[in-house]
Amino acid sequence: MHSQIPEPLRALVEQLARLPGLGPKSAMRVAMTLLKWPEAETRRLGKGIHDLRDNLHLCSRCGGLSATDPCDICKDENRSRDTLCLVNEWDSMLTLDEGGFYHGQYMILGGLLAPLANMDSDSLDLDLDRLISRLEEGEIRELILALGATIDAENTASFIRNLVRKRFPHIRVSRLAQGIPLGAEVKYMDRETLRQSLQYRQDI
Template sequence: MQKLPRSMQLLVDRLSDLPGIGPKSALRMAMTLLKWPEDKTRGLGQSITDLRDQLCICSQCAALADTDPCSICSDAMREQDKLCLVSEWDSLLVMEESGFFKGRYLVLGGLLSPLDGVRPDSLELDKLRENLQSGQTSEIILALGTTLEAETTGSYIKNMVEKEYPHVRVTRLAQGIPLGSDLKFMDKETLKQSMRFRQNI
């Protein structure tokens, strides 16, 4: 196969760095960009540049934002005593889209995974401590998922908070059987969590 022109190969290599994009998909994307009108292609490039130039990390919740503090952190109507911990910014977006949580957030920037080099000092735990030292947080809600890494991170944070800030309540999202699901199709761990976090009716 003929070698790609250098500029095309460079673009394919960079597109291949994106999650879920292999070399063949990257080549198809690059070929599509070549077929676009010039102004559309340049607009895409400008959007990527603007993404880096105009976004910032909120100094309070560590989320991506246009301003610092972000619109959520600067909203005085939100419940200041409830702090929801999420692993990444996209989890915050999902929580916000649901519209049921009216407290504040902290984006941890990942989950503990020693094998992958993610240790406590890799996460935004200093921001969590600063928040707790302010004295306005009465409850921390762990919204980290159900993976082994999420469980490890949740346990670490729970132990830290109980030791350093015993007056702060630590909760987590209830886990169990999704609405509309049949019991016979549930896996053992889901059933275990459902039984463990059963509720009064």
């Protein structure tokens, strides 16, 4: 970075460049745009970022982001209590729920196993304890694995399937139908593909 850049600007650019999809040049463009905003707008943005950390929490039931605990989905009494859909990330849960075709419970795993990168269940912060606790409650009759169609998702699905079969043999373990393109992530799929994949889900 150019040595003549003022320190406050340099510090902001370095922070912005840590965001996904932003390199140093893109971060500089964002910073320069912010400098052109009215002061009230930049303060509102700063407050929004601050409030994000202060007012959002992880739901103790599903692990999703929420301003309340439990979140609105988990405390919805109209949702089915015997089906649990396991997703990798919170935005995958949003994508599925926005479709309006799934009315069960959710849980966010928080990562995927990646054996080739030496990322196993011990090195990753997977929420396996929360999953096991949910299954031990006795309400769940089917666990739907909606982890995507990547190699890491396949490895994770196999691991979860074996874990559940061993400890909870009465629980059906299914996955989204194989119409999902290889390498696809749930959060990027269109509504109709997701609907059909869920409707025609398969046991694993």
